[in-house]
Amino acid sequence: MTEKSKTDMDAVERALSAAREDLKVPEGLMARVLADAQAMTPKPPRAVVRSVRAPVWRMSFLGGWRGLGGLVAATCAGFWIGIAPPSAWPDAGALLLGVETSTTPYSDDSEALSVYGWDIEES
Amino acid sequence: MTGMLMPFDKHADPTDEALLSQYAAGDGSAAAVLTRRLLPRVYRHALRMLGDAAEAEDAAQETMMRLWRVAPDWRSGEAQITTWLFRVTANLCKDRLRKRRALGLDEIAEPPDPAPGVARTMQDRQRRDALQQALQALPDRQRQAVILRHIEGLSNPEIADIMDITPGAVESLTARGKRALADILAGRKSELGYQDD
Numbered sequence: 001m002t003e004k005s006k007t008d009m010d011a012v013e014r015a016l017s018a019a020r021e022d023l024k025v026p027e028g029l030m031a032r033v034l035a036d037a038q039a040m041t042p043k044p045p046r047a048v049v050r051s052v053r054a055p056v057w058r059m060s061f062l063g064g065w066r067g068l069g070g071l072v073a074a075t076c077a078g079f080w081i082g083i084a085p086p087s088a089w090p091d092a093g094a095l096l097l098g099v100e101t102s103t104t105p106y107s108d109d110s111e112a113l114s115v116y117g118w119d120i121e122e123s
Numbered sequence: 124m125t126g127m128l129m130p131f132d133k134h135a136d137p138t139d140e141a142l143l144s145q146y147a148a149g150d151g152s153a154a155a156v157l158t159r160r161l162l163p164r165v166y167r168h169a170l171r172m173l174g175d176a177a178e179a180e181d182a183a184q185e186t187m188m189r190l191w192r193v194a195p196d197w198r199s200g201e202a203q204i205t206t207w208l209f210r211v212t213a214n215l216c217k218d219r220l221r222k223r224r225a226l227g228l229d230e231i232a233e234p235p236d237p238a239p240g241v242a243r244t245m246q247d248r249q250r251r252d253a254l255q256q257a258l259q260a261l262p263d264r265q266r267q268a269v270i271l272r273h274i275e276g277l278s279n280p281e282i283a284d285i286m287d288i289t290p291g292a293v294e295s296l297t298a299r300g301k302r303a304l305a306d307i308l309a310g311r312k313s314e315l316g317y318q319d320d
Contacts, residue, residue: 008305015254015308016273023167029180033162033187037146037154040191044149 139204140197147194154191162187164205164275165212171270172216174259182215202284209275209285213267220263257307261300268296269304 062068085091137145137153139161145153165186169179189211190204197204258266264286271282272293279290279297286293 005305008309009301011308012301012304013273015250015257015304016269018250019171019254019274020276023163023170025163025166026176026180029166029183030158030162032184033158034155036184036188037158037191038151040188041151041154042147042149042195 140199143190143194143197143204144199146191147197157190158187161190161205161208165208168209168212168270168275169216171255171258171274172213172263172266173219174255178219182212182219185215186212206281206284209271209277213285217263253308253311254304257304260307261303265296265300265303268293269300272297273301 062071137156139157142153142157142160146157162183166179166183169182169186170176173179173182186208190208258269261269267286268282271277271285272279277285279293282293282297283290288296
């Protein structure tokens with residue numbers, strides 16, 4: 001590089017470094033950009049609101065806790081009756097299905113038992 | 124005053140990316156901090172690329188709007204925000220320069236007055252204007268590389284990333300650009316007072 005061109009390059013360097021000085025952003029531009037930013041601010045994510053279901057005993061359609069208590073008692077009673085129905089009650093299942101049920105009369109001196117010799121006692 | 128936070132204390136140190144993330148989450152004050160931090164560089168780059176203050180303002184505003192728009196989708200760690208901004212600014216400026224040429228309005232624009240109201244010597248003003256006119260005479264890519272390297276102070280790899288070229292190509296562009304600037308300014312040395320420095 002010749003001395004002359006070096007001087008020219010130095011002049012360019014000085015000009016460029018002077019251009020590095022902070023430029024003042026026009027106030028109008030700053031205001032417009034800030035307004036854009038505010039206008040375009042994304043909506044914060046909405047908090048997820050979980051629908052909290054009322055506890056069972058507060059469900060009004062069941063009649064509140066009193067109604068629910070009756071419901072539980074009736075359920076238990078029905079369950080128990082299903083397992084061990086009173087002997088005086090007819091067999092509801094057989095009635096519905098149309099099946100006859102009969103009890104076998106039993107007596108020690110029944111003729112039927114004598115036929116098979118079941119009434120013979122071993123001596 | 125210990126323990127008392129000033130309004131901007133919470134944003135004193137966050138990175139650009141952290142601030143953009145806060146903005147994306149709905150924190151408008153983060154955008155204000157980002158604007159004060161980044162807009163001067165965006166505006167300066169647009170001004171040097173276009174040589175026209177009004178057009179530079181429009182380009183800078185559009186660049187920042189694109190940043191606000193992309194904020195919710197910004198992928199952390201993929202690119203530096205400043206790199207992205209310089210790239211968008213340059214692309215917008217090139218579009219404007221192309222339109223200007225297509226309309227036959229490519230005469231050298233009135234040199235910008237970067238800091239109205241600030242007292243400066245006539246010679247400083249003349250030098251600044253001369254530099255801007257010389258920059259406008261460079262091809263777009265040379266001008267972009269020279270501005271990014273010698274005015275914005277970016278490294279060659281950073282410029283390569285912005286311009287999507289190799290660092291070697293950046294070096295070549297900036298060297299040729301500086302030589303061209305020297306040739307242009309050489310004819311005005313005495314007028315600009317460089318011989319007296």
